[in-house]
Amino acid sequence: MIRHPAFPVEPWAVRESRLDLDVLAQSESLFALSNGHIGLRGNLEEGEPHGEPGTYLDGFYELRPLPYAEAGYGYPESGQTVVNVTNGKLIRLLVDDEPFDVRDGTLHEHERVLDLRAGTLSRRLRWSSPTGGQVRLSSTRLVSFAQRAVAAILYEVEAVGEPRHVVVQSELVANETLGCAAGDPRAATRLESPLVLGENLPAKDGVAVMVHHTRASGLPVAAAMWHEIDGPEDMRVDAAGTGDVNRVTIATLLTPGRRLRLVKYLSYGWSPERSRSALHDQVVAALAAARLVGWEGLRTRQRRFLDDFWHGADVEVEGDAEVQQAVRFAMFHLLQSAARVQDAPIPAKGLTGAGYDGHAFWDTEAYVLPVLTYTYPRAVAAALEWRKSTLPPAKQRAAQLGLAGATFPWRTINGQECSGYWPAGTAAFHINAAVAHAVTQYADVTGDAAFERDTGLPLLVETARLWRALGHHTAEGRYRIDGVTGPDEYSAVADNNVYTNLMAQLNLREAAAAAGRHPDLAARLGVTEEEIRRWCDAAAAMSVPYDERLGVHAQSEGFTQHDVWDFAATTPERYPLFLHFPYFNLYRQQVVKQADLVLAMHLRGDAFTPEQKARNFAYYEALTVRDSSLSACTQAVIAAEVGQLELAYRYLGEAALMDLDNLERNTLDGLHMASLAGVWIALVAGFGGLRAARGDLCFAPRLPRDITRLVFRLRRRGSLLQVNVTEKATTYRLLDGPPVALTHHRERFSLKGEPVTLPNPPAPAAVPRVHQPAGREPLSRRPDRRAREP
């Protein structure tokens, strides 16, 4: 998408300099604004054309039945689907009775800019209607980070050349018609009119309110709008509300140079508990707070919020303008997905689209939260508190499955399992280890003791119980976990998946350690000495399959005995494979959708020798097709670790451009949050070599040829750290807070007031020649774009 000629590369913005309707749907995702609670897709104000209209509230869903051709015990009967709620972005325009529509007339100028420091989406255009009436229009939109329930739009129109009759209709509209469902299982389920009208109050005293509830799930949602209008004196303003539409209409004659200026304040509220009238009052109150600070106040607070964020989270990449832009774009959207999350999950697409039905998966804990742990930790605590709040259904689910402890759903909005295909859902128990891992990482990096006690410990204990119930000791004393699915979704229901087993091992150990640190609280959760011993015994005896003949780890038991996928016969248009081949055929062959054993080598690097890492990497590299957006960043991390820096750099490029270039062709359904997190992971864990070991931050920086400098910032236990990597050396600076113990290429040191500069040792000698499956080499970027600075 950046490679689209309309999108020049810039360090602090994503700019569209020409409107191409072919990429409209993708641009709506890229230009989505959100604060983690409210999400507005980057739809044009006039509503049409659109790829997919989208207004989302985190955690708000409708239920839908999950049908099965053949039912089975324990299959979830209903699923949750994110709802496109009341659209408050709509501002329609009539120029001399001609509706403004970019498909009609002439669009003389067009620009949209997502400003990553201002936190706004702005739009400028000049348009002539088919009958020749010309106007200049501009808008600026924000979803407030500071005021969680509020969004606002500054909308300005002026006549060009001659006076024009102008009518502006600012609306709230519910139950918008959505497009047809695509054949892609990753796309969203289409709901027909999910919202039932409760009340529709036209803008009496300026405030318009609509309250609806979802048909099946019965969740209430309220939306309100209020307008500041500045225009010619002879201006007629009407307000009406009927059915699912609430409208304020402003009609006037604009002489050239005279501008009609409208600030539209929006507020949203929903709650599973509060009454309709309480919600009504809540959105009216949120509007009052927005009016108090006004448009300029909202903008100032937005900028200030982002200044704070970038101060602790910015990543500078010298030598690659595309990656520079991409990593800031990524961090901005990560922040947007998480900043004001509360009592709800961070979905796989954030609030940028309805893909995957708005569900949250394991990748939130495995990819997104680890990045936020270093850059915006407060969101991590909120996200994990939500997980903790879902322990009751997770424990019920474990009991239903004949297990102990908790088993978190593979995909969910409200904590109930929504997965309709158990081999790739229920069987993917590793999500529980990802939750535990996010917990221990957050607690360790932030030192948030209250969190560990109140949120972390219960999560660790219940997931450890699950692992202890899921596996068994063999007669030889090995601990096995059979019949589960690891991260690689092209294998399923296999025995002793290395990733799962190693993460379960860590989970069991961390639970034991946390219970040891908080014996009283653990006892209150029913944890006994005997139980802790059983966790430790299982962890100590954990099976990790290794193929002696090949000298590599088997992703799962028997994996390396399977036939190797016929990559040579697989033409490019048959990717992603799951859309063109049956699962049965994928599962029984050696073909890897996404990093699985390689992810184990990242998150459990301690369980592998450097030689094993190099051999394993080479082996799995030849089998991995990256049909998942979760793979490139992890391959970048291990490629960098085993000394394949140029390959790592190519994977970084792929992770960086996943959404900006629409590499998986489904950016229209929303941005891939985990892949966005992956840009940071590839840079900081890849070229920065960051690994978390309890209490320490370990770095092993090494840059690829084209990146001349990499600067990143991390927060750790109240300290803010800057790491500045160049080809030869790395400089560590403490920007704020107490001294920090660090490791640079296994050399330990303490960082206090003065910066510390240490040389980067040379990369290990080139390891076994690595190759990818035919046609699945990582993205190769045009050198001119990489290098071009704006």
Next chain:
Amino acid sequence: MIRHPAFPVEPWAVRESRLDLDVLAQSESLFALSNGHIGLRGNLEEGEPHGEPGTYLDGFYELRPLPYAEAGYGYPESGQTVVNVTNGKLIRLLVDDEPFDVRDGTLHEHERVLDLRAGTLSRRLRWSSPTGGQVRLSSTRLVSFAQRAVAAILYEVEAVGEPRHVVVQSELVANETLGCAAGDPRAATRLESPLVLGENLPAKDGVAVMVHHTRASGLPVAAAMWHEIDGPEDMRVDAAGTGDVNRVTIATLLTPGRRLRLVKYLSYGWSPERSRSALHDQVVAALAAARLVGWEGLRTRQRRFLDDFWHGADVEVEGDAEVQQAVRFAMFHLLQSAARVQDAPIPAKGLTGAGYDGHAFWDTEAYVLPVLTYTYPRAVAAALEWRKSTLPPAKQRAAQLGLAGATFPWRTINGQECSGYWPAGTAAFHINAAVAHAVTQYADVTGDAAFERDTGLPLLVETARLWRALGHHTAEGRYRIDGVTGPDEYSAVADNNVYTNLMAQLNLREAAAAAGRHPDLAARLGVTEEEIRRWCDAAAAMSVPYDERLGVHAQSEGFTQHDVWDFAATTPERYPLFLHFPYFNLYRQQVVKQADLVLAMHLRGDAFTPEQKARNFAYYEALTVRDSSLSACTQAVIAAEVGQLELAYRYLGEAALMDLDNLERNTLDGLHMASLAGVWIALVAGFGGLRAARGDLCFAPRLPRDITRLVFRLRRRGSLLQVNVTEKATTYRLLDGPPVALTHHRERFSLKGEPVTLPNPPAPAAVPRVHQPAGREPLSRRPDRRAREP
């Protein structure tokens, strides 16, 4: 059910001496009549009460969409469901304006008898209406074996005590209301009004005709009726046809002793190709043929047909009256399911109920056809010719799955896959080996050379091609078949399932041998020397996992490493397990639904030593819960072979009473044809020790204590053989045809004119103590019922 006090044990009949509405639905299955083309459930003539009204035509189906909560490539989008077609069994009765209904008034006498030699279901009753009008009623029903399209009912009513006004309504009714769908996945899908009316001709000139077609699949079906009426002179007969009802009404006054006698002739026809008017003519013509022979003619031909059948198929069991009855009941229903099958499959339930949606599975080829091969071979040829006719969709399916050759559907009516859960459907490739095995067995036992050439060879070649595409040679040269599901449905998608691999091996070898016998025809199918060599190489290198530590074969690779199911904690009401536990939990533990490795030891006994058989049997016996009706007979066979004769006897009892005693509590959905075949298998392959080796028939007879004599008959290449087993010795008699080479306990001899009597060697010494999972011991029968002769 036999154990129900209303069902006394008899050698040649199933008799119900009292009507118990609680077992009405089951009795409808037990009393079903069929010739393999038309199936009538044993519904009461008056239609109500009923468990499930059922009139089926083999191969006739409606389509229904198969929904998925999460779709996947290659999932079938629509399935076929058997249709309850036009009901011609209906004869309603009014006595002095009171409708005859067994739930009202008083049923003074009631008897129903399924006569296994006459091939009729007869009913006798005496009933008083609530207002006291008393009648005697009798009916006899048959579905003609001799005249494929014809059924007939003799219906007689007389007044008792006083004259009564009697109205008899004989009907054809389409789109009957069915009961509610059960929660059991084995039950049938309910279709709402699947038939669209084409024409409804009242009984002009005595013949009434209705023509419908199915709504979605567009298949036409015609039904016709004609009546012979004999009653008082003052009798009014009317005919009417409106909507989905066609009715002949007979009204008269019956004085005591004067009988109203009605013979209702029915005919059915359907065709995917013929026009409505052709079908209309066809059913009228079939009626004309029926009228020509008349009721007595139909009965005589029915009896003659069955005399012929029993002459070649009867099994006599001395010492166990229950099993004696059961085996004849079983053989009768097997014949009914298969006798006149043509261009359509033999469904798992025959035409006795709509269970499993009327689908045919692998058990037709693996259980039913092998029995018919020795007892009614012409039906086997027809059934396999149907399979051959489905080669085009089977080849398309193989191509869709990325394979070669043909892959037959797991469940189907028309040859298209209907399985909506691929781990237990598509992945169960062993069905293809079952087809091949049925082919070679039939060709070998009958010597039908034309069949081998025209039907057998294409089936063998295309299935061999499948196996060669499905597996691969490892670096060490072993041939592996990964990611498939064997017969045990509590495991799935496993590597190197022993049953599958051994049956595939046989399939490959038999294909190579057949291609060698018919080189020209094979060449026309594209078979080359090179391809045959590849089949033989794969067969020779076939992997057969063996656990050295335990000294047993692993059902699939890694199976014996899995945790053992906690049988002690599984209470009786949680069986069958698949209704109470998730697949994921079943698949990853050692728990066996049905004989899998044990079935391999039956069908591929040559691949195991006697010691291995004994050890394997003991090992799997402790894990097998028999949640499938396909298991007991196979366990009986191997129990007998390893010398556990009393255990084998108990399994025989379970197989024998599966439907008669409703052991799986789903006989209401139809009879279990494979389990009925299993009664014969348990007796003849179990206690007779029959095994098929190319060209020879091998026996190893040994009786359990309670069976004092076992006599069975077999057809082989134009000869008819009788085997008479007693405790000490076995006598072989050639009843008809040329000499036969036989083996008695490994001793080969030729049977010519004179009977040969040979001693039965003692059973092998008791092997390792065998036990079943807690609570899953085979059925223990009441000794008094076993022994009681009628």
